[in-house]
Amino acid sequence: MEAFFLVKNGSADVAFERRAISLKQPEALEVAIEVEAFGLNFADVTARLGLYRDCPPLPTVVGYEVVGRITETGSDVNNVSKGDRVIAFTRFGGYATHVVTDSRGVAKIEEDYPVGKALALGVQYTTAYFSAEMASSLNPGEKVLIQAAAGGVGTALVQLCKHKGCKIYGTAGSEEKLAYLRNQGVDVPINYRTQDFSEVIKEDLDVVYDSIGGSTFKKGFKLLGPGGRMVSFGAASQLDAGNFFSKIRFGLSFGFYHPVQFIMNSKSLSGVNMLRIADHKQHLLQHAIEQVAQLAKEGKIDPYVGGVYPASQLNEAHTALEKRKTMGKIGIVWEE
Ligand SMILES: NC(=O)c1ccc[n+]([C@@H]2O[C@H](COP(=O)([O-])OP(=O)(O)OC[C@H]3O[C@@H](n4cnc5c(N)ncnc54)[C@H](OP(=O)(O)O)[C@@H]3O)[C@@H](O)[C@H]2O)c1
Incomplete structure (x- = not known):
């Protein structure tokens, strides 16, 4: 052994x-x-x-x-x-x-x-299933954003959201990955190295699945409309934060939130850790x-x-x- x-x-x-x-x-x-x-x-x-x-x-x-x-x-x-x-x-x-x-x-x-x-x-599929069905109670036909959609959990979320007839915005970091997302049925693939997803998306979203963290989390949260749910299950961009000060900057870049914001727009935030x-x-x-x-x-x-x-x-x-x-x-x- x-x-x-x-x-x-x-x-x-x-x-x-x-x-x-x-x-x-x-x-x-x-x-x-x-x-x-x-x-x-x-x-x-x-x-x-x-x-x-x-x-x-x-x-x-x-x-x-x-x-x-x-x-x-x-x-x-x-x-x-x-x-x-x-x-x-x-x-x-x-x-x-x-x-x-x-x-x-x-x-x-x-x-x-x-x-x-x-x-x-x-x-990956278990995390995606838990995030979609249990943490965000995904409904048929909802508009969702999936970050790092070509990855393992990302692909799983795409397939589960597709199965529910959702409109899917999915981000990835290369043209090869964008072609893959198109094949997987993502309605609007976005290369987040060349495009700002928060400018490409012009409508309120129902659910954002975020595994990147930092300013990506903050921008995603802003895209949620009334009744929107943010599911946060990772912070891959922490790999880019080098020294102590950039780690602090990374922590701050998530933004600050008050319960009243959540109540006024009936928004929610769920953290997932399998x-x-x-x-x-x-x-x-x-x-x-x-x-x-x-x-x-x-x-x-x-x-x-x-x-x-x-x-x-x-x-x-x-x-x-x-x-x-x-x-x-x-x-x-x-x-x-
Ligand atoms: N909370 C939980 O229980 C749980 C369980 C499983 C996974 N996760 C999290 O879910 C995410 C996906 O996990 P996975 O195993 O399926 O991995 P993965 O998505 O197959 O690989 C990670 C992807 O993250 C993207 N990424 C964005 N910023 C990055 C950065 N600064 N450095 C490296 N990669 C970056 C890359 O895609 P692009 O090239 O498209 O940017 C990369 O391919 C991870 O953040 C992981 O920690 C959480």
Whole structure:
């Protein structure tokens, strides 16, 4: 049994070390899984760079999702069985050949469902589903803005909003990503490196899904009309804030808000952190992951896989995600 340990903050080629691990026995509600592949998420990049507050002290094994086969179940597990192929949400520990995790973040998947697509369901589609259905109670036909829409969560939000017949404004940082957004059915793709999305959008929005933070959050909030909902689930632009003072400037650039503003226009702001949901509201995570697995089975969502790399290329995959070169899901398969 092995895992990639995050041993040092910095570039991918110095950050990870492959080491032997041992596995604990699953507790009553836990399952043990032999891992076929694990997913990369943007949070792993921020953890590697030392910018992720929830990351355990180093050395540690990061990783929020795996696809694999159940080898053992705890005494109270009733949603999956030994031998099932599953997608599983892990609270760190995912970059490993074997994991033990809470069964309430695990859903069965078809034997022939492609591994990269399955990985996308773990964190990215579950986060998108929670944000759309639970945090913003998305209604059919609403007008939405999705930031970083070509990414993993972004693509998932596009597909869930499309499924509800919403009008979608989606931002991305390159022409290649804009073409991808058009293909995915985004009504108004916006390159936010060359255009100011707050000038392009001329109508009130119902929901803004923001994972960029800073001034992008502030501008997005202003676009909401009465009854509008802001869902904030990330702050990718923190990577651009260098020294202490630019970090303070970044914090201030979100803007300042007073409850009266929310009441007068019946607006709301929801923060989403799936780690907190996984730790404290396990039934909500279970609902979300089972729903996305079902939607995938019915062909109502179809994750886009930007790349599935062999374990020997973890560093390349991590660097591509950090450098904004990827679209959709990026995963790592363990070699035979
Ligand atoms: N709260 C939660 O529970 C939760 C769960 C999952 C993900 N997230 C957040 O959701 C966001 C998307 O996650 P993901 O895993 O799906 O990643 P991703 O969207 O596939 O990759 C991140 C994308 O963010 C965009 N970006 C904008 N500003 C950036 C910057 N300064 N540096 C780097 N990238 C920047 C880039 O797209 P462009 O090239 O188009 O700009 C990049 O491709 C992240 O912010 C992540 O932290 C939150």
